[in-house]
Amino acid sequence: MNFLETLLLWLTVLSIGVLCGFVFTSKVKRVLPFFAGYCCMLLASAISVWLAYRIFGFRSLSAYYCYWISLLLNAAMRSLAIAELCRYKLRAYPGIWGLGWRVLTGFSILFLLHASFDTWGQPNRLAIYSLTLDRDLDIASVAVLATLLLIHNYYGLSLEPLQRTIAAGICFISGTDIISDTILRTFYTGYLFPFFSANETSLWVALRPYFQRINDLWSTMHAICFLAAIGIWCYALRKPVPARAEAPVLLPVDVYRELSPAINMRLASFNDRLVEILKP
Amino acid sequence: MNSLGFIIIIGIALSGAFLWLQFSGHKLFRTDASFFPIHANDALPTAKHFVYFPQIRQALSAADSRYLRETAPPQVLKKALRERRSVARRFLKGLHEDFSNLAMLGRIVASLSPEISRQQETERLILTLKFQVLYSLVLLRLSAGNLPLEQLGLLTGIVERLATRMDTAMAEISALSAGQYSGGLGA
Numbered sequence: 001m002n003f004l005e006t007l008l009l010w011l012t013v014l015s016i017g018v019l020c021g022f023v024f025t026s027k028v029k030r031v032l033p034f035f036a037g038y039c040c041m042l043l044a045s046a047i048s049v050w051l052a053y054r055i056f057g058f059r060s061l062s063a064y065y066c067y068w069i070s071l072l073l074n075a076a077m078r079s080l081a082i083a084e085l086c087r088y089k090l091r092a093y094p095g096i097w098g099l100g101w102r103v104l105t106g107f108s109i110l111f112l113l114h115a116s117f118d119t120w121g122q123p124n125r126l127a128i129y130s131l132t133l134d135r136d137l138d139i140a141s142v143a144v145l146a147t148l149l150l151i152h153n154y155y156g157l158s159l160e161p162l163q164r165t166i167a168a169g170i171c172f173i174s175g176t177d178i179i180s181d182t183i184l185r186t187f188y189t190g191y192l193f194p195f196f197s198a199n200e201t202s203l204w205v206a207l208r209p210y211f212q213r214i215n216d217l218w219s220t221m222h223a224i225c226f227l228a229a230i231g232i233w234c235y236a237l238r239k240p241v242p243a244r245a246e247a248p249v250l251l252p253v254d255v256y257r258e259l260s261p262a263i264n265m266r267l268a269s270f271n272d273r274l275v276e277i278l279k280p
Numbered sequence: 281m282n283s284l285g286f287i288i289i290i291g292i293a294l295s296g297a298f299l300w301l302q303f304s305g306h307k308l309f310r311t312d313a314s315f316f317p318i319h320a321n322d323a324l325p326t327a328k329h330f331v332y333f334p335q336i337r338q339a340l341s342a343a344d345s346r347y348l349r350e351t352a353p354p355q356v357l358k359k360a361l362r363e364r365r366s367v368a369r370r371f372l373k374g375l376h377e378d379f380s381n382l383a384m385l386g387r388i389v390a391s392l393s394p395e396i397s398r399q400q401e402t403e404r405l406i407l408t409l410k411f412q413v414l415y416s417l418v419l420l421r422l423s424a425g426n427l428p429l430e431q432l433g434l435l436t437g438i439v440e441r442l443a444t445r446m447d448t449a450m451a452e453i454s455a456l457s458a459g460q461y462s463g464g465l466g467a
Contacts, residue, residue, distance in 0.1 A: 095396035155391045156384070175292070248392065256393035260400045263386040267407040270379050274414035278421070 005058075005216065008223040013050055015230045016043045022237035028162075031241055034084040035166060038077040039233075045070035059212075068130040075137045082141055082170060083108075085163055086148050092247045093157070095256070100151050107147055111140030128188050135181035138174035145171055160245075165236035173229035177222070184218045368422055376415055383408050 020043050023029065029036035052066035086104050090097040115136030119129055145167050152159060159167065348360050386404050390396045 093391050095393040096391055099396055099398055099401060155387050157391065179292070250394050251389065251392045253394050256389055256396060259389050260386060260397065260404075263382060263389075264400060264403050264407060266382060267379065267386075267404065267411065270375075271407060271410050271414055274411070274418055278414065278417055 002216075004220060008220060008227075009050060009053070011227060012223055012230075013043075013046045015227055015234075016046050019043075019230050019234055019237070022234050026237045026239065026241050028237060028241050031244060032081070032084055032088070032163075032166070034077070035081040038074075038081040041074060041077040045074055064127070068127055071134055072130055075134050078141065078170060079108075079137060081166075082144055085159075085167055085170075086144065088163055089152070089157060089159055092245075093155070094250075096151065096155055096157075100148075103151070104144055104147060107144055108140060111136065111143060115140065128185065131181050131185045131188065135178055135185065138177045138181065141174040142171055142178070160242075162236050162241060165232060169229045169232035169236070172232060173225060176225040180218055180221050180225075184214065187214050365422060369419070372415065372419055372422065379411055379415075 016039070020039050023036050023039045049063070049067050049070055052060075052063040056062040056066075086101070087097075090100050115133055118136055119132045149159070149167075151157075345364075348357055352360060383404065390401060
């Protein structure tokens with residue numbers, strides 16, 4: 001490990017430690033338990049990877065497996081944290097939630113299926129599997145968060161500042177991961193693919209410096225973006241989490257049943273008149 | 281375009297959409313049924329523009345145009361036509377606002393309802409998108425100068441009825457949330 005890699009590793013472990021400290025002092029686990037779990041998972045992963053580097057060596061196969069498996073576990077836990085963000089505000093509005101969870105689940109299933117098919121078609125190598133799955137999960141994360149905000153904006157609701165900032169941090173890290181994962185995967189499945197193939201051992205020596213250089217560059221970029229996301233979350237958690245807002249008072253169900261068709265009818269008549277005006 | 285560029289563009293587009301939604305100054309509604317009876321007249325959307333429609337209808341009428349063409353000198357006629365188009369454009373904007381208010385009322389009612397219909401919500405979304413397209417086309421034709429102004433006068437009637445309907449609806453919602461409702465809400 002060079003100086004920059006060592007520095008980034010220590011900074012990552014330290015910043016995740018600080019984040020977990022904020023998670024416990026702000027008592028965020030009362031309102032967002034899965035996000036708190038995700039932060040703990042990040043700490044556990046960082047310590048595991050650090051231990052693997054210390055025990056087996058930075059360039060060892062065990063450290064390599066440990067890193068890629070921890071990346072997948074983090075992605076899975078992040079998905080749960082996103083599901084929790086989706087449910088947090090909308091569940092107070094049972095009508096919208098009843099519709100919204102179907103839309104969001106539909107999106108998630110679509111992207112997960114795409115991720116599975118995409119990963120299934122990859123060469124049988126852990127790094128390529130993990131990169132593809134991580135990238136597709138990141139695309140799904142940003143798409144689901146964007147849909148969630150779209151539903152909120154459409155119905156005039158708003159996520160609370162804490163949830164908005166947490167979502168912004170997740171979006172930032174997912175967005176940068178989509179780009180960096182795609183670039184690295186292109187190298188792995190193209191130019192560097194012989195490095196993963198058992199039949200091309202003669203090329204390993206020649207490709208090894210390139211493989212390490214690209215890997216180091218990707219790890220550095222990933223770590224810097226990850227530190228930025230942790231900074232965003234620490235900023236969100238700097239104050240104690242406010243108590244959950246009271247549930248809104250709802251209207252009787254008959255109001256919607258009778259008023260909604262009437263409103264739609266009026267809206268349709270607006271459009272009909274505009275169509276008439278546009279007729280030559 | 282190769283898959284590398286495609287995925288990167290998707291990533292940037294999705295992140296951009298997220299950030300736009302995150303920081304766009306969208307309008308937030310007070311989403312609580314207890315809000316209706318107290319401030320119904322002040323805070324709920326109303327069709328404000330209809331009060332000026334009799335004058336607009338007069339200004340856009342065919343008779344008015346004919347009178348101008350027959351009596352006014354060319355320069356005055358040109359100026360009058362320009363001003364009439366400007367009035368028509370503002371009228372369309374008001375119409376857009378009234379449509380948005382009505383759609384917003386629908387969304388408020390939906391958000392405060394314990395159950396909503398997927399069909400109704402999809403229909404309203406499609407109607408809103410359709411209105412945006414039609415509105416843009418009408419505005420475009422008006423700006424290009426090939427839309428007879430008299431046709432816009434036809435819209436005044438519908439907006440007037442809409443305003444009356446919205447006032448009634450809001451009064452009924454207020455009564456409902458206060459537990460005083462006894463009648464129907466049919467259009």
